[in-house]
Amino acid sequence: MALAAKAAGPIYFGPFVVTSQVFYLTPLTYALVNLKPILPGHVLVSPRRRVPRVADLTPDEATDLFLTVRRVGRMVERVYSASSLNIAIQDGVDAGQSVPHVHTHIIPRRRSDLDHKGGTDAVYQLMNGEEGDIGRFQWQMMEEMARQEGEQGRRTGFPAVDNDARKPRSMEEMEAEAAMLAKEMEKEPLD
Amino acid sequence: MALAAKAAGPIYFGPFVVTSQVFYLTPLTYALVNLKPILPGHVLVSPRRRVPRVADLTPDEATDLFLTVRRVGRMVERVYSASSLNIAIQDGVDAGQSVPHVHTHIIPRRRSDLDHKGGTDAVYQLMNGEEGDIGRFQWQMMEEMARQEGEQGRRTGFPAVDNDARKPRSMEEMEAEAAMLAKEMEKEPLD
Numbered sequence: 524m525a526l527a528a529k530a531a532g533p534i535y536f537g538p539f540v541v542t543s544q545v546f547y548l549t550p551l552t553y554a555l556v557n558l559k560p561i562l563p564g565h566v567l568v569s570p571r572r573r574v575p576r577v578a579d580l581t582p583d584e585a586t587d588l589f590l591t592v593r594r595v596g597r598m599v600e601r602v603y604s605a606s607s608l609n610i611a612i613q614d615g616v617d618a619g620q621s622v623p624h625v626h627t628h629i630i631p632r633r634r635s636d637l638d639h640k641g642g643t644d645a646v647y648q649l650m651n652g653e654e655g656d657i658g659r660f661q662w663q664m665m666e667e668m669a670r671q672e673g674e675q676g677r678r679t680g681f682p683a684v685d686n687d688a689r690k691p692r693s694m695e696e697m698e699a700e701a702a703m704l705a706k707e708m709e710k711e712p713l714d
Numbered sequence: 715m716a717l718a719a720k721a722a723g724p725i726y727f728g729p730f731v732v733t734s735q736v737f738y739l740t741p742l743t744y745a746l747v748n749l750k751p752i753l754p755g756h757v758l759v760s761p762r763r764r765v766p767r768v769a770d771l772t773p774d775e776a777t778d779l780f781l782t783v784r785r786v787g788r789m790v791e792r793v794y795s796a797s798s799l800n801i802a803i804q805d806g807v808d809a810g811q812s813v814p815h816v817h818t819h820i821i822p823r824r825r826s827d828l829d830h831k832g833g834t835d836a837v838y839q840l841m842n843g844e845e846g847d848i849g850r851f852q853w854q855m856m857e858e859m860a861r862q863e864g865e866q867g868r869r870t871g872f873p874a875v876d877n878d879a880r881k882p883r884s885m886e887e888m889e890a891e892a893a894m895l896a897k898e899m900e901k902e903p904l905d
Contacts, residue, residue, distance in 0.1 A: 577783075577784050577787060577799070577801065578784060578787065578788045578791075580784065581905075582781060582905050585780055585781055585784050586777045586780065586781065588780070589776055589777065589779070589780035590773060590776055590777065592768075593768050593769060593771065593776050596768060596769065596805070597769045600769075605808075606806060606807075606808045607804075607805055607806025607807060607808035607809035607811070608768070608803075608805040608806060608809055609802070609803075609804065609805070609809045609810075610768065610802065610803040610805055611800070611801065611802040611803070612799075612800075612801040612802075613798075613800065614787070614798055614799040614800070614801055615797060615798025615799060615823065616797075616798060617796075617797045617798035617823045617824055617825050617827070617834070618798035618799055618800045618821075618823045618834070618837075619800075619834045619835055620798070630809075632806065632808045632809045633808055634808050636808070643808070643809070643810045644810055644838065646809075647835065647838025714772075714773050
């Protein structure tokens with residue numbers, strides 16, 4: 524599916540091309556792995572059309588998005604041996620949205636998995652902090668690319684406020700996970 | 715619609731009858747006002763069938779649920795003069811779910827509305843704390859009813875950990891809001 528996704532042309536998350544991170548694709552919706560997952564199996568599901576708000580989705584797009592969330596959620600819960608899921612949409616900038624393109628966070632959960640971070644509900648702070656915010660990570664990645672090219676990054680200032688801050692994963696690691704998840708999606712019943 | 719909801723028979727949220735809090739009803743889905751909204755217009759959308767997990771929903775139920783979320787979200791954003799929405803499902807107990815019945819939180823957001831509580835993302839802590847947790851509030855209400863009857867409450871221990879803790883709203887206030895929102899739903903296009 525990663526290859527099929529590529530064959531279908533570039534897939535955008537906001538202004539970013541994320542084709543190689545995509546592990547599942549329908550005519551209206553895609554699912555992608557994260558640069559810095561909060562927990563193992565933290566993935567995103569988005570409409571292929573770049574619209575900022577849930578209210579901008581057509582009924583067909585909204586339906587396909589949520590059926591994909593349900594199906595992908597079932598898969599990541601199984602593959603990552605989880606027992607629950609956090610499903611969340613920051614629908615608009617005043618709700619914390621960082622990239623103006625609808626995206627649903629799906630985060631597999633296990634009992635006590637975040638006790639060392641403050642408990643079950645720490646997931647939300649992490650989702651909204653530096654970790655889990657793929658938009659900022661994409662900027663960070665672009666910034667790093669710019670830095671390597673000796674240019675000034677477009678956005679600056681990502682201080683390491685958290686000693687436990689995760690490193691962004693390599694493209695190779697993300698592509699390997701996307702390929703694995705694409706295979707696992709094939710095992711999921713359509714309904 | 716509040717009356718129509720009643721006419722259709724009792725509507726359950728987990729073990730609780732919430733019929734008079736319901737402001738919108740489809741054959742598969744309902745929307746209800748909150749006992750202690752985190753922010754004005756904080757409502758819940760649930761399947762009528764009492765199932766704990768999104769994966770338990772049939773495709774028709776999942777579709778109807780999310781189309782209802784989209785429609786109700788558009789309405790509360792308009793009625794409460796908001797600019798964004800937080801949409802969240804705690805799908806399973808290890809994700810923080812307190813009542814084993816799928817429910818989608820819809821929370822209208824405005825710029826800087828939670829600055830006094832710690833910023834945009836404080837909504838998640840509030841959603842998961844004492845405030846916003848309708849399940850615990852229903853227990854609390856039952857406990858209060860039991861207390862008034864001179865009996866021991868079924869669950870104890872809701873310390874006032876937050877000086878700013880909201881009081882549960884009266885049934886009259888919730889029914890008035892449900893009636894108002896039912897009228898507003900009639901103004902929303904079906905698509």
